[in-house]
Amino acid sequence: MNDDNLLSATAGYVDTLSFVSLFGLFTAHVTGNFVLIGAAVAGYGQGIFLKLMAFPAFILGVALSSLIIRGRKPETPMRGACLLYAVQALLLLAFCISGVNLRPGFNPESWPVVACGMIGAIAMGVQNAHSRLVARPGVPNTVMTGNVTQVILDALDLCSPRVGEDVKAVARARIVKMLPAIIAFAVGATVGALAYKFLGFWALLLPTMALAWLAMRAWMHRNAVGNAVS
Incomplete structure (x- = not known):
């Protein structure tokens, strides 16, 4: 599994886990909280404050990522x-850790729950900012709506006799690139919900280890490139 697919799976996993554990909170697809806030205002949900606080937390994650990349100015992507x-x-x-330490029967208005959700939103803010701050090939890996739309359009082009072969070749290549990320996101979402059902917040150790592995692999590649240059 390449980096994009693993990140897509991570986004689906964490977003679904936070949704089922923290009263419908989206941490990766943070704008989805607008819908939930509107529903809560009309009396169809709960945890308005929790979902509102996800926005400044998400912004903090993006700002932190920008500070790291633009402040340190790493030599390579x-x-x-x-x-x-x-x-x-x-x-x-x-x-x-913050989720594991929540008391049994926690409610969406308590500060420990709000703090827990904000930490999750900060983490996914970092992932959302990653693809915009670090130049690399790939597809968006946190929100799949655009990817699904593009794959549908490309599939229609492939089925149309009016579309030229050059356009079909581009569409085919794009589907091959995007479809695995969409599938990875869907699988991650399913596994995230099941993992929380059986493991609770300990299930977050899986994406944590996945990110640690990606960091270690990037570090090894970084050193290999540095040795080759020297």
């Missing part, structure tokens, strides 16, 4: 990726 993977892994570990 791989070095920047290594930094952001490591930071996100640490934040997911903090998300896990």
